[in-house]
Amino acid sequence: MACVTATNPKGGFTAKAYPGDNKTLLAFNFDNKQRTVNLAGFSIQVQPPGKPAYFLLNDLLFPTPNKHAVNQSEPPNSSANSPFQKYRWTHFTGQYHQGLNPAVGLYKYTVTPRYFDNNGNMLALDATLSASVTIDVGPFKKGALSLGFTRGYMQSQAFEHHFGMHAQLQPSGKPLQFDTSAAAGTDSTGKSYAYADEYAWMGESARVLVFDVLNEVLNDPTLSLKVFAYDLNEPDVVTILLKLAAGGRVRVILDNASLHTNKAGTTPEDQFTTLFNKQKKGKAAIVRGHFARFSHDKIFIVCKNGAALRVLTGSTNFSITGLYVNANHVLVFDDPTVAAKYSDVFEESWKDLAKANSAVAFAASPLATAPFTPQLAGISKTVINYSPHSATDASKVLNGIVTRVNQETGAGVANGNVLFAVMQLTGGQNPVYTALNNIHGSESIFSYGISDAPAGTFLYQTSSPQGVLVTGKPGKTTLPPPFDQVPSPPGHEIHDKFVVCGLNGKDPVVYCGSSNLALGGEKSNGDNLLEIHDDDVATAFAIEALGLIDHYDFLDRFANAKAAKTAKQGSVSKPAAKASVKKTKAVAKKAPAKKAAKKPRAPKKTARKAAPKAGRRTPAAPRSSR
Structure with missing residues (x-):
């Protein structure tokens, strides 16, 4: 995998950068928990090719900024003044600093751990604790x-x-x-x-x-x-x-x-x-x-x-x-x-x-x-199945995916993981749907999934080793300050059909294409289902899944209460203004960060049974840095 790693021995701090499609996943870690005492978060500076460096922006500010060391040359929402309180961050090029046509090429990311003093006041940025990684950012292409x-x-x-x-x-x-x-x-x-x-x-x-x-x-x-x-x-x-x-x-x-x-x-x-x-x-x-x-x-x-x-x-x-x-x-x-x-x-x-x-x-x-099974330069293995299939062949194809998903929970698999974005996970007896609906309950695997129609919604909970399964159609929401209300789009949000297994393992694989991963579709529809064994391709899809799931995990927490007849099915607990987001074991091991005063904690995960047909989809809060 084309992952770039930098370690600063002074602070025992490591930063990693994983390349995606026009985006970069940054992951952070320390060599021991003592390094996290009084941790305030992470400031991230980006140096694009041929353009001035800038700090990524954070919408969540300290409630009393003047208590903390302030970089007067940066706005209040700069991560130099309001560091990110997450152990990973996905950078989407453009948006605030480069507009709609961001630069392509080598980007340098400098990540600095930030600390509070013993009175809860953030100290000035100490560049001697920083770690810098340089990685190629642009459209994804590998071989053919x-x-x-x-x-x-x-x-x-x-x-x-x-x-x-x-x-x-x-x-x-x-x-x-x-x-x-x-x-x-x-x-x-x-x-x-x-x-x-x-x-x-x-x-x-x-x-x-x-x-x-x-x-x-x-x-x-x-x-x-x-x-x-x-x-x-x-x-x-x-x-x-x-x-x-x-x-x-x-x-x-x-x-x-x-x-x-x-x-x-x-x-x-x-x-x-x-x-x-x-x-x-x-x-x-x-x-x-x-x-x-x-x-x-x-x-x-x-x-x-x-x-x-x-x-x-x-x-x-x-x-x-x-x-x-x-x-x-x-x-x-x-x-x-x-x-x-x-x-x-x-x-x-x-x-x-x-x-x-x-x-x-x-x-x-x-x-x-x-x-x-074509032989493609640079790709370990590619398998493509074309449907409609017979009932026997359809079951064989889909059960192959289930077997691979279940391998991640097997004995001897370190940091097993499954990440997915699949349009629908309900309707009929479908082996892939069953496996993906149930995997969040395992405590031996990192699972992170999203669907417009899951069998239930299980939001991130800091104290739980179980997985996350969110919906891309939470219904109406009301977002708290400082977030703006946003428009409601037509149609599906999650139309993808992909499953990533074994990221960072010996045989990372992604299943993707037009197939809905359902027995009925495999028997009745003209479709193509691709199975690509490659660490870089799997990483690109995994980064896409992380962005979608983080975005809707946040939005699902602010879903408005359902009508009385659906209230019996359960409801999502009312959250604070922003949830921390679970970090994948496959990327970097999480250490606890001390939150700034009045910065919100993640609400507890609540199982919510999904209605067969979700209501009108409503706006969500922003995902990472666009």
Whole structure:
């Protein structure tokens, strides 16, 4: 793993930096507990390439700042004056200091432990106690694999500060096509912004990868594209696909389950189909189908002279909610062997969707009966399964994930861990759902999970060795000062489907892709499920999980009371203004920090049974530093 470590022997202090996708996980530790006596927290200074250094900001201030040593050249919310009281912190480049286009390259992070005197007053920053780590920060790429994530987080301080409380993601009437450079609204300062500005911020690196592939094909007349689409209404994606149709250079398999079609032809997918058929020329063609339930893949395959060169896949729908509201991931393989296999899946699906029993036909094909195991430079092992499967094969694939999850709790496994973000964990008898819903109860493993529909909610508790399972749909919330109230987004927050096992272990692995990890879906849907054994890839996904879970662990604590009929199911205990966040054993061992006066303690974890359908999702407080 490309982890960077620095230790300062004077204070027995160690700082580690783990690279993610345009973000860095920082973790801190001491060599013994005595070093934590009178600990006030950690100041973090960032030196980006070619730009001035700055301290990260902390929204939580001391109640009486003048009691403490103050750096007059820094604002009150600088971590130089208000240190972070956590043993890890995720830095998202940009936001306060670099805007929407932060620098890419080597970043130097200098972390300094801060201490109180015996009267509870914070002492001045002592640079002789600092530890500095330098790490490459930018888009994730390893060998032939590029990885990206949507940012989403519409219900965050960062989104509200950029786009205000009343941001609109589409013009009124929700047209399929519109000019995304048009003004969408104004922020709290009265400054105008365009839909494209919202999309760039919310879509983040996943959007970059999607349009990198589309524009590559659009701008090279020798290239063509094969597309699997489920939800389809992102206006710029639609425009490019229609241009390719007019040039005879695209074939599309588009889902036509009931949510994507109607007799009036008014769904976005129906509108797209009508426009496509009017504009198509040459070899351009479109097929509508849904196997036994859904054609659920989200895939681009780039071809030249009939040969596949490159493929994009993942959990991200080519829609406004998929790219800009949901938490999602995108993977791009610049590998002809992988692209060729996906092209085979496309051709088999094109053929089978014309049959009455399309799911049965695909499940019987060699593409579904045996996993695909490409050899990728720099990646230890990759396994890809394509569905729909037979019942036997579906169970085999999902039980393989359960076995790997359970291995982390086995005897002899040091610091076993499972981190996940999975859209749904309820509905039917599904082995993966059962395993992920139950693992938080184990005291022998670090588990950290989030779902829009978990079987229960178990918030972080400082005194408990059990795991954390939070919901991405807590319902309405009321955030306390100093946090601003933030907008409520439409649709799912957690649309990801990934599970990380064994971070920092001998065989770290991530399961990801479009599969909902359910037996019904594996038997009935067109999907692809990837299993990637690689420490850097697993780390990038783990950092994404940590951000999501920390964010919603905080938000879930401020969920407004439910109606009387649901109150019987339990409620989350009322918290203080900010919760401490559990630190993974897989990253750094936690030592107790002394909290500043009136800085809040984490509330106790309370099990809350989730309703089958969560209420409208509400804004959350900020996660780490955006």
